Amino acid sequence: MSQMKKDPICGMDVEITVPHKIENEGNITYFCSEGCLDKFEKAALKAKDEYASCDDADPQSNCEKAPQGSSVDLQYQKMVK
Numbered sequence: 001m002s003q004m005k006k007d008p009i010c011g012m013d014v015e016i017t018v019p020h021k022i023e024n025e026g027n028i029t030y031f032c033s034e035g036c037l038d039k040f041e042k043a044a045l046k047a048k049d050e051y052a053s054c055d056d057a058d059p060q061s062n063c064e065k066a067p068q069g070s071s072v073d074l075q076y077q078k079m080v081k
Helices: 034-055 071-080
Strands: 005-008 013-015 022-023 025-032
Touching: 022 034
Parallel strands: none
Antiparallel strands: 005 013, 022 025
16 A cells, blocks of 8 residues: 655645655655646745745835745745755
8 A cells, every 4th residue: 555645735645656746855745746736836936935025125014924834934945945
């Protein structure tokens, strides 16, 4: 019996032998398809852009980063490393 993981985009259970995956610091995220992998990468890039614009924002602005440990934060952290 194969080991299964959840695709973070669609929630589908996928075998760990799938070709669609991202590895970062020993953590592997598995995807059911290239489409879900692309959605994950686009969301991470969007989060990275939002963080960058927030970092550059006036300290008096209402710019808020995603809470640490949230899915957007984790996607951002994977993209910047």
